[in-house]
Amino acid sequence: MDTTLQDPLVGQVLDGRYRVDARIAVGGMATVYRALDTRLDRVLALKVMHPALAVDGAFVERFIREAKSVARLAHPNVVQVFDQGTDGSYVYLAMEYVAGCTLRDVLRERGALQPRAALDILEPVLAALGAAHRAGFVHRDMKPENVLIGDDGRVKVADFGLVRSMDTVTSTTGAVLGTVSYLAPEQIEQPGAADARVDVYACGVVLYEMLTGDKPHDGDSPAVVLYKHLHEDVPPPSASVPGLAYELDELVASATARTPDLRPYDAVALLAQAREARAALSADQLDAVPPQALTAAHSNAEDRTSVIPRALTVQRPLPVNEDDAEPEAVFNRTSRLAAPPPAPPRSRSRGPRAPRGPLVIVTAVLLALGLGAGVWYINSGQFTKVPPLLAKTQAQAQERLAEAGLEVGKVERAYSDTVRRGTVISTDPATGARIRHNDSVNLVISAGPETVKVPDLQGYKLDKARTVLKDSGLQPGMVTREFNDELSPGFVISSEPADGTKVRSGSAVALTVSKGSPVDVPDVTGESLADAKAELAEAGLKVKVASVRVHSDFDAGQVARQSPVEGRQAAEGDTVTLTLSKGPEMIEVPDVVGDSVDDATDELKAAGFEVDEDRGLLGLFGDTVKSQSVAGGDRAPKGSTITITIR
Known part of the structure; x- marks a missing residue:
C-alpha cells in the first residue's frame, strides 16, 4: 500500500502558499515533502516537524535554529533554506529541492568508489562544512545520508538539524546527538562541548567508507560501536583495499585521530590536505577500481554515479603532430598555422664539390658530444621540482623551498574563503613543475x-x-x-546578523520583514460562500476557494473548513483558503428490526451511525428491536443518529 496516500499533509496547502505533492523521507524530528511554492511557481522541499514534537519548545527552537543557521550560508554546496513558518500545529522549513540521490544510495549500489570519485565528493562536502565552520557553526551529524548528489553532478550537504554555534554549549542532559557510526570520541564523552573537529572526524569516516565500502567500526549493538570509537583507531583503508595510495591512508588517519588536537582544526584545513593528497596521486592511483566495487566503471550516461563530477581544471593536451591528431580534433580547433613558404629553388650551377666524407664525420661527433653534454646537464642535478606548499605558512613554505634548493620570489596576498589566513593558496611555478636550482618560486x-x-x-x-x-x-x-504595528507590510524590521556586524563577503543575511498589524481570522465555517467572502473582506483578508469539495455536516455549498482556522492571526491582505461542503455523505441504513439490542448497536455503528435507545415503559426489560427511526434500506447522513425502539 502506498503510505504517501495516507499522509494527511499530501494534497494540502500550508500557510496558503506551499502545496504538498509527495512525501520524500521521514526522520526522527521531521518529514520531508516535495512541494510547490504557488506564489513563485517553483518546486522545493518542505521539511515539516512532527506535530507531536511541535509542542516541545526545545525541539522547535532547534528546528528554527537550523533555518537561521543555514540561511547565513550562501554556499553552492549547502542546501539552501528559503522560508520558515507555522500553520496550525505544523512548523516547517521551505528548502531547496535537489533531484538526485544520496551518497548512501551510491555506496549501496556501488560499494567502494575509485579514489578520484571519493575525492570528487569529499572536496565539495568539506567546502560546504568549511563555510559553516568559518561562520561559527558545527553540523554534528555528517553521514552519507546527508550528502546529496544532484542529477546535474552538484554535491550538497543537507540536514543541519543538529547544527549549533561553536560559542554555545548545548544542554543535552547526557544525550548523544548524531549517528553512532560517525561520532567523534569527544561527542560520546562530552556531548555538549563538540567543535568543528567532530565534523572533521565524521568526514574521515565517510572517506574511509567511500574508499573501502564498509564502515571502520562495526558491532552487534550501538554500545559496541561507541566503545570502538573511544578505544580503537580507524584502520588505514589500504588494509581493506591493498594497493591504495599511502597519501589516502594519511588523510584518513589525520581526520580520524582520536585526540581532537591531532586533527585538522576545521573542514577548511582538511580540504587543503585533501587537495594536497590528490596532487600527489598519479592518474593510475586515482582511477584504480577497488576490489570491493560492486560494479565496474563504464560509460553508461544513465548511471546515477555518473553524476560525480570530474575535475574541470585539467587541460586537454593539444596534438603535437598534425598527422597524429584525430580528424575531429583538427576540425574543432579554432585556428591552424599557415603552411611554411616553399624553399627557394637551389642553384643549378655546377661548381667544384668539396669532399663531404670527413665533414660528415666531424659533424656527427660534435652532435654526439653535444647530446651527451645536454643529457649530463639535465641529469646532473641542475633541475629540481617545486615541492607541495599548499596550506603551509609562509615560513614553512620558505623552509621547504630552501630544502629543495629554491628561493622565495614575489609574495602576494589574496582573499580566500577556503584557505586559512597566512597559508599558501597557490605557487608559480605550480607544485611538481621542473625548475632550475636556486631559481625562485x-x-x-x-x-x-x-x-x-x-x-x-x-x-x-x-x-x-x-x-x-x-x-x-x-x-x-x-x-x-512577523507582525509589526509600526512598519507597513513588506518593510524590513531587522537583519541577522545585525547591522554593523562584520561578515565574510558573499555571506547571506536573513531578513525579518513586517506583515503589518495582525488581523484576527473569523470563523466562517457553516456560512454560505457569499457571506464568508463578505465577512473575510471586511476583516481585510482575501479569499481562495479550493478546487475540491468534501463531505461534511454542513449543507452543500456551505463552507466546510478554512485555512487558517479561527483564532489564528493573519496579515491584512493575506489569503484564507475555503473548502466547500458537498453535504453529508449519505449511506444505506442496515435493517436491525428483530435483532438483539447489542447486535443492532454493533451493526449500526459499524455502518457509520450513532445509536440511541428508546425503551419507554414497556421496553425497560426487553432486548429486541421493535422499530428504527430510519427504515432499513433507506439512506441517511453518515454519522447521524439512528433511534431504535426496544420491546
Whole structure:
C-alpha cells in the first residue's frame, strides 16, 4: 500500500502558499515533502516537524535554529533554506529541492568508489562544512545520508538539524546527538562541548567508507560501536583495499585521530590536505577500481554515479603532430598555422664539390658530444621540482623551498574563503613543475575571507534591501515575516546578523520583514460562500476557494473548513483558503428490526451511525428491536443518529 496516500499533509496547502505533492523521507524530528511554492511557481522541499514534537519548545527552537543557521550560508554546496513558518500545529522549513540521490544510495549500489570519485565528493562536502565552520557553526551529524548528489553532478550537504554555534554549549542532559557510526570520541564523552573537529572526524569516516565500502567500526549493538570509537583507531583503508595510495591512508588517519588536537582544526584545513593528497596521486592511483566495487566503471550516461563530477581544471593536451591528431580534433580547433613558404629553388650551377666524407664525420661527433653534454646537464642535478606548499605558512613554505634548493620570489596576498589566513593558496611555478636550482618560486598567501559590514536595512522595502545587500557584496538570505504595528507590510524590521556586524563577503543575511498589524481570522465555517467572502473582506483578508469539495455536516455549498482556522492571526491582505461542503455523505441504513439490542448497536455503528435507545415503559426489560427511526434500506447522513425502539 502506498503510505504517501495516507499522509494527511499530501494534497494540502500550508500557510496558503506551499502545496504538498509527495512525501520524500521521514526522520526522527521531521518529514520531508516535495512541494510547490504557488506564489513563485517553483518546486522545493518542505521539511515539516512532527506535530507531536511541535509542542516541545526545545525541539522547535532547534528546528528554527537550523533555518537561521543555514540561511547565513550562501554556499553552492549547502542546501539552501528559503522560508520558515507555522500553520496550525505544523512548523516547517521551505528548502531547496535537489533531484538526485544520496551518497548512501551510491555506496549501496556501488560499494567502494575509485579514489578520484571519493575525492570528487569529499572536496565539495568539506567546502560546504568549511563555510559553516568559518561562520561559527558545527553540523554534528555528517553521514552519507546527508550528502546529496544532484542529477546535474552538484554535491550538497543537507540536514543541519543538529547544527549549533561553536560559542554555545548545548544542554543535552547526557544525550548523544548524531549517528553512532560517525561520532567523534569527544561527542560520546562530552556531548555538549563538540567543535568543528567532530565534523572533521565524521568526514574521515565517510572517506574511509567511500574508499573501502564498509564502515571502520562495526558491532552487534550501538554500545559496541561507541566503545570502538573511544578505544580503537580507524584502520588505514589500504588494509581493506591493498594497493591504495599511502597519501589516502594519511588523510584518513589525520581526520580520524582520536585526540581532537591531532586533527585538522576545521573542514577548511582538511580540504587543503585533501587537495594536497590528490596532487600527489598519479592518474593510475586515482582511477584504480577497488576490489570491493560492486560494479565496474563504464560509460553508461544513465548511471546515477555518473553524476560525480570530474575535475574541470585539467587541460586537454593539444596534438603535437598534425598527422597524429584525430580528424575531429583538427576540425574543432579554432585556428591552424599557415603552411611554411616553399624553399627557394637551389642553384643549378655546377661548381667544384668539396669532399663531404670527413665533414660528415666531424659533424656527427660534435652532435654526439653535444647530446651527451645536454643529457649530463639535465641529469646532473641542475633541475629540481617545486615541492607541495599548499596550506603551509609562509615560513614553512620558505623552509621547504630552501630544502629543495629554491628561493622565495614575489609574495602576494589574496582573499580566500577556503584557505586559512597566512597559508599558501597557490605557487608559480605550480607544485611538481621542473625548475632550475636556486631559481625562485612566487607565493600567493591567503589574507583570509574578505569581510564587509552588514548595512542598516531597517525601514527599507524588501526589494530595496536585497539590492543594498548585493551592492555591499552580500547575499539576501531567508525571509521571515512577523507582525509589526509600526512598519507597513513588506518593510524590513531587522537583519541577522545585525547591522554593523562584520561578515565574510558573499555571506547571506536573513531578513525579518513586517506583515503589518495582525488581523484576527473569523470563523466562517457553516456560512454560505457569499457571506464568508463578505465577512473575510471586511476583516481585510482575501479569499481562495479550493478546487475540491468534501463531505461534511454542513449543507452543500456551505463552507466546510478554512485555512487558517479561527483564532489564528493573519496579515491584512493575506489569503484564507475555503473548502466547500458537498453535504453529508449519505449511506444505506442496515435493517436491525428483530435483532438483539447489542447486535443492532454493533451493526449500526459499524455502518457509520450513532445509536440511541428508546425503551419507554414497556421496553425497560426487553432486548429486541421493535422499530428504527430510519427504515432499513433507506439512506441517511453518515454519522447521524439512528433511534431504535426496544420491546
